[in-house]
Amino acid sequence: MKYPFPVGKSDFIQGDEAIARAAILAGCSFYAGYPITPASEIFEAMALYMPLVDGVSIQMEDELASIAAIIGASWAGAKAMTATSGPGFSLMMENLGYAIMTETPIVVVDVQRSGPSTGQPTLAAQGDVMQAIWGTHGDHSLIVLTPATVQEAFDMTIRAFNLAEKYRTPVILLTDAEVGHMRERVNIPNPEDIELVYRKLPANEEEAKYPFGDIHGDLIPPMPIFGKGYRTYVTGLTHDERGRPRTVDAEIHRKLVERIVNKIERNKEDIIDFEIFELDDADVAIVSYGIVARSAIRAVKMLRNEGVKAGLLKLNVVWPFDFEMIEKVAERVHAIYVPEMNLGQLYHLVKEGANGKARVELIPKIGGEVHTPQEIVKAVKRCEKCI
């Protein structure tokens, strides 16, 4: 296959552009979207590339329709993606729940901007973290990835498709206006060197009868996509293993929803991804994700220069959340700092994970600018002095 951008070499591109190219290399053949700052560049790149690689890129009437269209495309057999920002992400919550309930592999990119509401359209924030995890109603689980660099935006887009296909689930790529708009050098591998995952299809007619049954004992049913003669019925109502609506049976509901949650929860080890800097001998830890983690790395170095033994835990996946790992970190340090571009969201999960073993302090910042390393250093030192 020929690609409409250079492969097997590096290129100097925006985060949004990197996401689009990665999607195509991941095998995405269907994109639906609605324009919104700071995610439009993803759409514009897809619009440019998709017709050339025989994929579809289509502008829908709104974000409700965009996510609906990619779910439909996924059931028709395509790897499918949409991208948006806060206002559109809010509109997607209804059908995000539908994708979870129907176990539809899709990738949704949220290039976070500062909210609430229309907020600061061009400025970055991390205000959608809890919405990404808990925004749709009802008990559920899904996967949320948080890139900090343009290279990570590229790599994690490919990973998002792979995880979506592997676990038959929506995956959110939660990035922000900074990563989306900044330009950095990105290494774009040769397509042959990219490992791609495809959804498990039913091996035979018998397997196809259980589109929602744990027939392989791995909690992930094969997906009988449309047009193959499987005659699959897919509904957002509570359904049994065959997909038949069963809306008042508590046991069937429990079984279904617990399986949907557990297929993520029990595979935490495979899904969760993080990086550690100087944490081994640290007295204080910084837990960070996304763009802020870049300032946090600098802050760790600066703190060490000033005699504070700091370390960093950088989360690349914020859901599922590794509460146990946070507790282990908390056992070894006396304080954990959580710098976030919001008024405290992931902070609450970290605090729960720390389980009282260490003090957990929030370093909040809103208004559109990323924490500077100095700001993190200052906040840590101020607190370290007060004890």
Add this chain to the structure above:
Amino acid sequence: MYLKVSYEIRDKYLRKDMLPTIFCPGCGIGSVLQYTLRAIDELGWSKEEVVWVSGIGCSSRVPGYVDFDGLHTTHGRALAFATGIKMANPNLKVIAFMGDGDTAAIGGNHFIHAIRRNLDITVILINNFTYGMTGGQVAPTTLKGLRGTTAPYGSFENPFDIAELAVAAGANYVARWTVFNYIQGINSIKKALQKRGFSLVEFLSPCPISFGRRNRMKTAPELIRWYNKITVPISKAKNMSPEELKDKIVIGEFVDRDRPSLDEEYEEYKKRAKEMMGWEE
């Protein structure tokens, strides 16, 4: 009910393990389902080439009863999902079964845009003038003065004429019948199914339970008599004045044309893109 139940059609196309249906006695949805299956049968379409989609409502439960691929989605959004299905695999034939509230209220925007794009799909619309599933609230189709639980003194809003809306938005084929025009109904569905691009067949369909009861028409026969009173064939309507047509609902074929469908346009678009970029595979 007006056609003898065809056991052959039933055995061939319905999922036995999903029966009985949720439909109330006297409900028109089952009849329209039967017309649709007959049309498919007469066209000789195979099960693996057809996908049924729907939103939420009594009408939207239909895909669950038929032995085809089916996507029962969220309220109003069937056509947005269908856009993805059709564009990702244009070989699939897509049928949407929709309610009037589903289509014209919460899904109104998806409806007009799917038509504007000329998505290749056949919409079978159950217009029962009400929100059947949720117990008889007024819908955007409820005629002025008719009652629903959310306008207990009679609707004070202007209704939509969904068929006219579809014509104005650019549909390739639009027809409206009552459930009792079964021959015309089946013929229209057949035409609609064979039509490339957007086609709509609307059925005025009795909902004695949620709608009739609140409007002094407790049974299907009473609703039929009312339909006979308020409908006029399109041939006759052509010679009627706007005053005469006030409070009337026109039935018949509204439009039959052949504008290129969305997937056909996209094929051309891909060619254009490749030409413009000097792209050779």
